[in-house]
Amino acid sequence: VKLAGEFVFDGPREQVWDLVRDPEVLATALPGTQSMNQISESEYEGQMHVRVGPVSGVFAGRVLVSDEVPPESYTLSVEGRGAAGFGKGHGQVTLVALDDGKTLMQYEGDFQVGGKLAGVGQRMVETVARSMTRQGLESLNRALQARMAPEAEAEEMLAYQAPSEVEFATGVAKDLFAEFMSPEHETERLILTVALIAFLFGFLLGRGSR
Amino acid sequence: MPRKLIGRRITRTEDPRLLTGQALFVDDVDLPGMLHVAFLRSDYAHARLRSIDVSAARQRPGVVAVYTAEDMGEAWQPGPPLVSPPPTVEDVLFNSRTQVPLVKDKVRHVGEPIAAVVAESRYIAEDAVEDIFVDLEPLDPVVDIEKALEPDSPLVHDDLESNLAAHLAQGKGDYEAARAQADLVVKRRIVIDRGAAAAMENRGIVAYWEKKSQQLTLWDTTQSPIPIRNGLASMFGLSEHQVRVIAPFIGGAFGPKIMMFYPEEVLLTWATLKLGRPLKWIEDRRENFFATTQERGQVHEAEMALSSEGRILGLRDVFLHDTGAYDPYGLTIPLNTQCHALGPYDIANYETELRVVFTNKTIVTPVRGAGRPQGVFIVERLLDVAAKELGIDRVEIRKRNFLPPEAFPYNHEIIDQAFAPLVLDSGNYAPVLEKAADMIGYHEFIQKEQPRLRAEGRHVGIGIVSFIETTGVGPYEGARVTVEASGRVNVATGVGTQGQGHFTSFAQIVAEQLGVDVRDVHLTTGDTAQFHWGTGTFASRGAVVAANAIHAASTTVRGKILKLASKVLEVPEEELELEDGMVRVADIPQQCISLGELATLANPLRGAVEPGTEPGLEATDYFGPQYGATANGAHAMIIEVDPETMMVEIKRYVSVEDCGTVLNPLILEGQIHGGVALGISNSFYEQLIYDENGQLLNASLMDYVLPTATEIPRMEIGHEETRSPLNPLGSKGAGEAGAIPVPSLFAQAVEDALSDYELEVLEMPLSPNRLFELMAQAKEKES
Numbered sequence: 001v002k003l004a005g006e007f008v009f010d011g012p013r014e015q016v017w018d019l020v021r022d023p024e025v026l027a028t029a030l031p032g033t034q035s036m037n038q039i040s041e042s043e044y045e046g047q048m049h050v051r052v053g054p055v056s057g058v059f060a061g062r063v064l065v066s067d068e069v070p071p072e073s074y075t076l077s078v079e080g081r082g083a084a085g086f087g088k089g090h091g092q093v094t095l096v097a098l099d100d101g102k103t104l105m106q107y108e109g110d111f112q113v114g115g116k117l118a119g120v121g122q123r124m125v126e127t128v129a130r131s132m133t134r135q136g137l138e139s140l141n142r143a144l145q146a147r148m149a150p151e152a153e154a155e156e157m158l159a160y161q162a163p164s165e166v167e168f169a170t171g172v173a174k175d176l177f178a179e180f181m182s183p184e185h186e187t188e189r190l191i192l193t194v195a196l197i198a199f200l201f202g203f204l205l206g207r208g209s210r
Numbered sequence: 211m212p213r214k215l216i217g218r219r220i221t222r223t224e225d226p227r228l229l230t231g232q233a234l235f236v237d238d239v240d241l242p243g244m245l246h247v248a249f250l251r252s253d254y255a256h257a258r259l260r261s262i263d264v265s266a267a268r269q270r271p272g273v274v275a276v277y278t279a280e281d282m283g284e285a286w287q288p289g290p291p292l293v294s295p296p297p298t299v300e301d302v303l304f305n306s307r308t309q310v311p312l313v314k315d316k317v318r319h320v321g322e323p324i325a326a327v328v329a330e331s332r333y334i335a336e337d338a339v340e341d342i343f344v345d346l347e348p349l350d351p352v353v354d355i356e357k358a359l360e361p362d363s364p365l366v367h368d369d370l371e372s373n374l375a376a377h378l379a380q381g382k383g384d385y386e387a388a389r390a391q392a393d394l395v396v397k398r399r400i401v402i403d404r405g406a407a408a409a410m411e412n413r414g415i416v417a418y419w420e421k422k423s424q425q426l427t428l429w430d431t432t433q434s435p436i437p438i439r440n441g442l443a444s445m446f447g448l449s450e451h452q453v454r455v456i457a458p459f460i461g462g463a464f465g466p467k468i469m470m471f472y473p474e475e476v477l478l479t480w481a482t483l484k485l486g487r488p489l490k491w492i493e494d495r496r497e498n499f500f501a502t503t504q505e506r507g508q509v510h511e512a513e514m515a516l517s518s519e520g521r522i523l524g525l526r527d528v529f530l531h532d533t534g535a536y537d538p539y540g541l542t543i544p545l546n547t548q549c550h551a552l553g554p555y556d557i558a559n560y561e562t563e564l565r566v567v568f569t570n571k572t573i574v575t576p577v578r579g580a581g582r583p584q585g586v587f588i589v590e591r592l593l594d595v596a597a598k599e600l601g602i603d604r605v606e607i608r609k610r611n612f613l614p615p616e617a618f619p620y621n622h623e624i625i626d627q628a629f630a631p632l633v634l635d636s637g638n639y640a641p642v643l644e645k646a647a648d649m650i651g652y653h654e655f656i657q658k659e660q661p662r663l664r665a666e667g668r669h670v671g672i673g674i675v676s677f678i679e680t681t682g683v684g685p686y687e688g689a690r691v692t693v694e695a696s697g698r699v700n701v702a703t704g705v706g707t708q709g710q711g712h713f714t715s716f717a718q719i720v721a722e723q724l725g726v727d728v729r730d731v732h733l734t735t736g737d738t739a740q741f742h743w744g745t746g747t748f749a750s751r752g753a754v755v756a757a758n759a760i761h762a763a764s765t766t767v768r769g770k771i772l773k774l775a776s777k778v779l780e781v782p783e784e785e786l787e788l789e790d791g792m793v794r795v796a797d798i799p800q801q802c803i804s805l806g807e808l809a810t811l812a813n814p815l816r817g818a819v820e821p822g823t824e825p826g827l828e829a830t831d832y833f834g835p836q837y838g839a840t841a842n843g844a845h846a847m848i849i850e851v852d853p854e855t856m857m858v859e860i861k862r863y864v865s866v867e868d869c870g871t872v873l874n875p876l877i878l879e880g881q882i883h884g885g886v887a888l889g890i891s892n893s894f895y896e897q898l899i900y901d902e903n904g905q906l907l908n909a910s911l912m913d914y915v916l917p918t919a920t921e922i923p924r925m926e927i928g929h930e931e932t933r934s935p936l937n938p939l940g941s942k943g944a945g946e947a948g949a950i951p952v953p954s955l956f957a958q959a960v961e962d963a964l965s966d967y968e969l970e971v972l973e974m975p976l977s978p979n980r981l982f983e984l985m986a987q988a989k990e991k992e993s
């Protein structure tokens with residue numbers, strides 16, 4: 001599955017660089033992350049709970065940062081596996097300083113999934129990945145704001161929590177929905193809307209009963 | 211003469227039990243002290259196994275044992291091949307590589323079992339599977355069958371030079387010469403993809419080694435209980451009489467359940483012998499998508515040479531067949547494809563060359579149809595293309611090429627799946643096709659209805675195709691028929707039953723011979739303790755091979771009844787008749803004796819049995835045909851395509867079958883209904899989608915589309931009857947017939963419905979999406 005896009009951070013490039021290389025920030029930005037430890041200069045190890053449609057589970061993985069050119073670019077290689085299958089991918093991330101003091105992140109990557117994640121979750125994998133990326137980047141941007149804000153404001157800002165898993169899943173569902181509302185899916189829309197609502201209900205009920 | 215029961219529409223005697231939940235299925239077996247097994251299966255299609263750590267799983271409370279390939283020691287062996295390669299063809303290449311109980315060195319498809327957990331419950335076993343740490347080094351997978359043969363392709367089996375599993379070329383006549391004389395040569399590339407059998411009941415096994423009685427009992431969802439018994443006995447050094455295999459009621463099999471030995475059959479047997487406790491494993495639906503065999507993937511380059519009158523002068527077909535990670539089933543499927551690509555036609559010059567290819571995908575073994583639908587697709591599609599080019603009507607071009615009724619038995623001079631020459635025993639093809647055309651109103655539709663509907667802007671099309679089905683192959687089956695003291699008749703045969711209505715159709719044969727009520731015939735199938743000679747239920751052979759064995763045993767018992775009754779009643783045998791469970795003197799019905807009384811007399815407690823006679827009214831007989839009987843048929847349908855959604859609606863469906871003597875028309879129609887449903891599904895719904903990494907992307911019934919009752923049309927069924935000269939009943943098989951012609955029929959009807967677009971359907975399965983793409987391509991070509 002190919003994944004590519006752009007995102008504008010409301011802050012200067014150096015700060016964005018520090019942010020994306022900070023494991024603690026990354027761990028809070030990606031909902032479901034249970035741990036994220038730096039094990040060497042360029043390697044992180046962690047565990048993450050992932051849900052793709054009916055498939056969910058904890059994935060243990062490793063992130064390797066290479067070809068680093070601070071604060072311009074780096075390559076990310078990700079590998080994770082768990083009872084629900086495996087995923088691996090690599091991507092190129094570039095940071096471009098914009099004139100207005102903002103930073104443009106460009107990313108391009110490729111990932112593959114296997115096991116239950118592929119066999120049962122396939123229909124949603126791509127959208128979920130895009131959604132996770134978008135939401136992750138948005139939370140990173142909020143974390144960036146918090147860092148940049150003056151002390152007083154910062155407390156207020158930091159009181160803002162990274163999204164919970166339920167909020168996150170709702171975000172994913174919204175993205176799925178938006179995708180199917182595009183004109184080429186007109187005929188499938190009704191069925192999928194019903195299915196999505198059912199799915200969301202199931203998810204929330206499932207969460208609630210734990 | 212006995213009262214006719216064969217051929218009557220008798221409702222199925224097994225249904226009350228099935229419909230009220232009173233029938234035994236493997237999952238109903240619940241033994242005291244039973245443990246449950248779950249398997250750790252590979253998520254990778256191709257990977258080297260570096261290490262496995264099962265220590266955490268072993269420590270989980272409730273886990274009794276965890277096994278890897280290493281733990282099996284000497285018992286770890288690749289399975290014996292189920293079907294050997296054909297010895298009768300020159301220059302045949304066959305690399306036999308069979309499945310293993312648990313992965314030892316290398317994973318070769320997603321879902322291949324790596325470790326097994328035995329625990330107090332399935333829940334615990336499944337949790338413990340997640341405790342296992344397995345270190346797999348991913349390797350580049352082999353997925354596409356054409357790329358698999360390229361020199362730089364990764365290898366599924368490292369000890370082979372390439373991924374070529376088999377190569378076989380055969381033919382007759384001189385195709386090149388025929389081609390040189392031809393007025394028209396049509397050549398097409400045809401691609402057929404994989405589907406699942408998707409039986410309602412997944413596989414399941416209960417295995418129990420009872421130490422004190424030294425008896426191994428296996429309840430198994432197999433189509434082949436006797437070979438399973440014999441094989442397990444020899445694998446584990448037991449006497450065949452220490453092993454009892456029971457294939458109880460089975461919720462559909464469709465071919466994959468004749469595959470043996472599945473890793474689970476070997477592992478559970480080995481483990482119960484070690485633990486001495488009953489073990490149960492029931493396959494879940496997701497496992498079924500990876501661990502139960504699949505079929506149909508082939509790529510053909512096919513060519514047909516014709517005269518301007520539409521006579522087929524010759525046919526050439528070169529194709530690749532995907533066997534998946536292993537090839538335990540030999541060449542059965544591609545040989546069937548080679549044989550059925552000749553269709554019911556007189557084709558004097560034929561060249562056919564097959565290559566079987568290993569890929570990192572689930573193992574391929576026959577699924578209802580078993581290579582036949584692909585063969586039929588080749589010849590029918592090429593005929594359709596030619597008919598269009600030559601301006602000949604589709605029915606007409608078929609009739610011009612049929613083998614005439616006086617040609618039988620007709621030797622095609624190529625070998626079939628039984629490694630014997632493909633000889634068609636009998637048939638009369640033209641009336642079958644004509645009947646199908648009449649029933650659907652072919653000419654009327656083309657001349658009047660279709661133009662009228664097209665004028666309204668509707669995309670309606672008609673299809674009509676012919677096909678043959680080789681059925682009822684040997685080697686043999688047997689049966690034992692016993693009249694009990696109650697007057698009831700007990701019948702045992704070796705073939706298993708998976709929903710075919712054997713309890714009724716077989717009982718009809720016995721009841722007719724012995725003059726009893728069908729409901730007084732009690733049948734046991736698929737229990738090696740009841741009958742232990744035979745091979746299994748496959749190749750549409752139950753109604754031919756097993757039925758004739760039952761017929762033979764019934765006839766012998768009838769003889770014994772008449773002989774004894776003649777003595778008791780002091781009347782010559784010729785004057786006796788069997789009716790209502792009694793033997794009567796024809797003219798004096800009050801002078802009679804019941805079968806029960808005769809059975810008691812034949813098995814006295816005291817006195818003497820005459821020397822040279824056997825006790826009881828019982829006989830065991832066997833039947834082995836000289837070669838297989840060949841059924842045939844013609845299917846026709848009218849469809850409408852919605853150009854907005856590309857959904858295909860089947861307006862009418864007609865099936866005319868000639869499967870020789872019909873034992874029970876109701877059951878035959880049920881078989882055809884099921885077969886056609888699979889055929890429609892193979893044409894427009896079911897497709898296993900593998901990505902370039904060998905991952906199956908639609909491994910659930912949410913994404914793998916099975917048709918439901920709303921997608922399957924009502925069918926109009928007609929019969930013709932050309933008795934097979936190869937067996938006393940004159941029967942031919944029909945179990946697979948329904949599925950065989952449908953893809954070719956569907957393709958033709960879709961082309962006809964979309965004739966404005968000059969669309970050619972040269973692939974299966976289709977889907978609304980795919981049809982949309984094909985139409986877009988056709989439109990592009992036009993502009």
